[in-house]
Amino acid sequence: MTESSPASPSDEIDLAALRAKYAAERDRRLRPDGPRQYRRAAGEYGYYAKDPYTPRAEREPRADRVEALVIGAGFGGLLTAVHLRKAGLESVRLMDEAGDVGGTWYWNRYPGIHCDVESYVYMPLLEEVGTIPSRRYAPGEEIRRHAVALAEKFDLYRDALFHTRATRLTWDEAGHEWTVETDRGDRMRARFVITSSGTLTQPKLPGIPGIEDFRGHTFHTSRWDYGYTGGDQEGGLTGLAGRRVAVVGTGATGLQVIPHVGRDAGHLYVFQRTPSTVDVRDNRPTDPEWAASLRPGWQRERMQNFLEVLAGEPVEESLVQDGWTATTKLQRKILSGAVDTSLPAEERERRDELADALTMNRLRERVAAIVRDPATADALKPWYRYMCKRPGFSDEYLQTFNRPNVTLVDTADTGGITRMTERGVVVGETEYEVDCVIFATGFETGVSGVLSGTLPVIGRGGTALLEAWSRGPRTLHGFYSHGFPNLFQLGALQNANSANFVHILQDQAEHIAAVIARGREVDAAYIEPSAEAEAAWVRTVRETATDLRAFQAECTPGYYNAEGTASATGMMYSPGPVAFQRVLREWRDGGMHDVLVHHDALSTRA
Numbered sequence: 001m002t003e004s005s006p007a008s009p010s011d012e013i014d015l016a017a018l019r020a021k022y023a024a025e026r027d028r029r030l031r032p033d034g035p036r037q038y039r040r041a042a043g044e045y046g047y048y049a050k051d052p053y054t055p056r057a058e059r060e061p062r063a064d065r066v067e068a069l070v071i072g073a074g075f076g077g078l079l080t081a082v083h084l085r086k087a088g089l090e091s092v093r094l095m096d097e098a099g100d101v102g103g104t105w106y107w108n109r110y111p112g113i114h115c116d117v118e119s120y121v122y123m124p125l126l127e128e129v130g131t132i133p134s135r136r137y138a139p140g141e142e143i144r145r146h147a148v149a150l151a152e153k154f155d156l157y158r159d160a161l162f163h164t165r166a167t168r169l170t171w172d173e174a175g176h177e178w179t180v181e182t183d184r185g186d187r188m189r190a191r192f193v194i195t196s197s198g199t200l201t202q203p204k205l206p207g208i209p210g211i212e213d214f215r216g217h218t219f220h221t222s223r224w225d226y227g228y229t230g231g232d233q234e235g236g237l238t239g240l241a242g243r244r245v246a247v248v249g250t251g252a253t254g255l256q257v258i259p260h261v262g263r264d265a266g267h268l269y270v271f272q273r274t275p276s277t278v279d280v281r282d283n284r285p286t287d288p289e290w291a292a293s294l295r296p297g298w299q300r301e302r303m304q305n306f307l308e309v310l311a312g313e314p315v316e317e318s319l320v321q322d323g324w325t326a327t328t329k330l331q332r333k334i335l336s337g338a339v340d341t342s343l344p345a346e347e348r349e350r351r352d353e354l355a356d357a358l359t360m361n362r363l364r365e366r367v368a369a370i371v372r373d374p375a376t377a378d379a380l381k382p383w384y385r386y387m388c389k390r391p392g393f394s395d396e397y398l399q400t401f402n403r404p405n406v407t408l409v410d411t412a413d414t415g416g417i418t419r420m421t422e423r424g425v426v427v428g429e430t431e432y433e434v435d436c437v438i439f440a441t442g443f444e445t446g447v448s449g450v451l452s453g454t455l456p457v458i459g460r461g462g463t464a465l466l467e468a469w470s471r472g473p474r475t476l477h478g479f480y481s482h483g484f485p486n487l488f489q490l491g492a493l494q495n496a497n498s499a500n501f502v503h504i505l506q507d508q509a510e511h512i513a514a515v516i517a518r519g520r521e522v523d524a525a526y527i528e529p530s531a532e533a534e535a536a537w538v539r540t541v542r543e544t545a546t547d548l549r550a551f552q553a554e555c556t557p558g559y560y561n562a563e564g565t566a567s568a569t570g571m572m573y574s575p576g577p578v579a580f581q582r583v584l585r586e587w588r589d590g591g592m593h594d595v596l597v598h599h600d601a602l603s604t605r606a
């Protein structure tokens with residue numbers, strides 16, 4: 001799906017000049033402190049991360065035993081629990097820091113929130129729950145309720161523990177199970193532990209000098225304060241009437257929230273550092289006739305088709321057709337997928353760059369066509385390659401800057417907001433007095449507690465996981481590691497990725513459940529990859545890796561390139577999610593022997 005606005009013909013594009021412009025725009029934004037510019041919403045800033053939705057109930061510490069403990073009750077954890085239930089496990093416990101299931105969709109309830117991947121492929125197990133989303137891109141509350149419906153349908157609330165954070169996992173070799181400690185004083189035991197604690201969960205704040213001096217109201221978008229703003233996710237923020245409001249950040253969240261705040265605030269100042277790309281959204285209600293025409297198995301087929309199109313696999317027909325499927329080649333710059341090897345690498349790169357420039361020119365023209373004030377339009381134009389940032393979509397965002405009560409404040413030259421005062425926000429020498437500052441500044445990335453060290457994992461022989469990984473992560477297929485039996489991780493590490501991350505999680509959940517089911521079936525002592533199988537996978541990931549460093553070094557700073565300091569090379573299985581599905585299928589069909597440790601072989605496994 002593209003707009004009808006004319007795209008510049010490719011032969012008029014001066015790639016060298018464009019590259020120079022992109023480099024200049026990147027340099028303007030590079031900061032010597034890179035990722036250190038941010039603050040965790042913890043400690044003295046902990047109030048930014050408090051749960052505003054569910055009161056924390058007191059309870060006695062648990063010292064019981066479950067067969068499977070799933071840490072994280074977002075879609076990854078929920079789907080794993082569902083598939084474990086289907087595989088016959090009765091004793092499955094969900095645990096989450098949040099007050100309920102939903103993960104991202106529990107925390108993020110800001111006005112305007114919708115999924116940005118088509119809901120028919122994004123919301124998992126629609127057919128099993130017997131529902132169809134109300135809109136092509138469903139509102140966040142509907143997605144959150146779907147997570148609740150999944151938990152209810154598969155009886156996952158029975159033993160769940162919310163407002164509970166795992167603080168330590170210790171392998172007990174004698175008992176062949178994990179001891180799990182939590183911040184609620186629990187000391188429970190679990191035969192299998194599965195972590196699905198998210199990649200974008202911990203809100204982050206800019207380390208703006210004076211942030212604590214501000215005397216007005218302030219919160220992060222992932223903890224929306226409806227008590228202050230009034231209204232709900234549909235809008236109607238009556239509490240903002242007559243107030244001066246600052247929104248800091250113009251990423252995927254900013255794009256969704258800013259039209260609502262612009263509509264209802266007395267005056268809105270949008271503090272932008274790097275503009276997002278803003279393509280057509282084209283959201284619409286689900287056509288009931290289309291919904292009635294769907295045949296059993298339709299969702300799996302549609303999800304797989306979307307995954308294949310995005311991963312560059314040949315398909316007869318592209319079923320989804322949206323802004324994601326229109327830019328698949330560009331996405332493979334950052335997400336994994338098949339590359340066209342029929343062309344020499346240099347020619348392929350030139351064509352990719354040209355296609356990128358055409359797309360970006362179209363998006364810059366879209367800004368100019370919508371935003372009336374030329375200076376504001378210029379500041380809203382993105383100057384970088386398409387996948388340097390998560391692509392954005394909206395049919396309301398750019399239009400918001402035509403409102404008389406909305407001011408765009410470009411902070412690119414000052415590296416963001418300069419400081420905050422009691423009264424407001426300072427950029428350079430100019431102070432903007434405001435009543436409220438809303439941070440749409442995103443999340444710490446890739447930070448499963450296991451990787452960041454906030455959830456220490458102590459495996460066989462007292463070895464800490466991060467010690468075993470001191471020279472880089474070591475897994476088989478991204479799921480498990482030698483020395484850490486019966487421990488499974490979901491996420492984007494040494495496996496494949498896609499714009500529809502919930503599909504990736506669904507595949508991972510099904511695979512993990514299949515492996516656990518097989519282990520139980522053959523009465524394995526435990527499940528743990530052999531050192532050889534693990535080493536072979538680490539080698540495969542390295543040898544098949546696409547080198548993204550040059551691409552990422554030219555990008556504007558952001559969380560995709562660790563604020564301009566690093567690349568994700570080596571973290572992913574570059575051939576892509578469909579190739580990865582094939583790898584896993586063949587491996588399962590081969591009997592899964594690499595990970596099944598039998599009782600009689602224990603003495604040789606130390």
Ligand code: NDP
Pocket residue numbers: 029114115116117200206207208248249250251252253254256271272273274390411415416417440441442443557558559
């Ligand atoms: P992002 O990290 O994408 O954006 C943070 C924003 O804050 C950026 O615009 C950043 O600017 C800005 N910022 C950071 N520090 C400062 C500063 N000191 N001064 C001024 N501006 C600053 O976070 P989001 O919450 O928008 O999105 C995170 C991810 O969550 C998305 O990429 C997407 O994967 C997911 N998401 C998905 C949605 C969906 O619909 N499914 C909706 C929302 C989010 P700069 O770019 O210059 O660093």
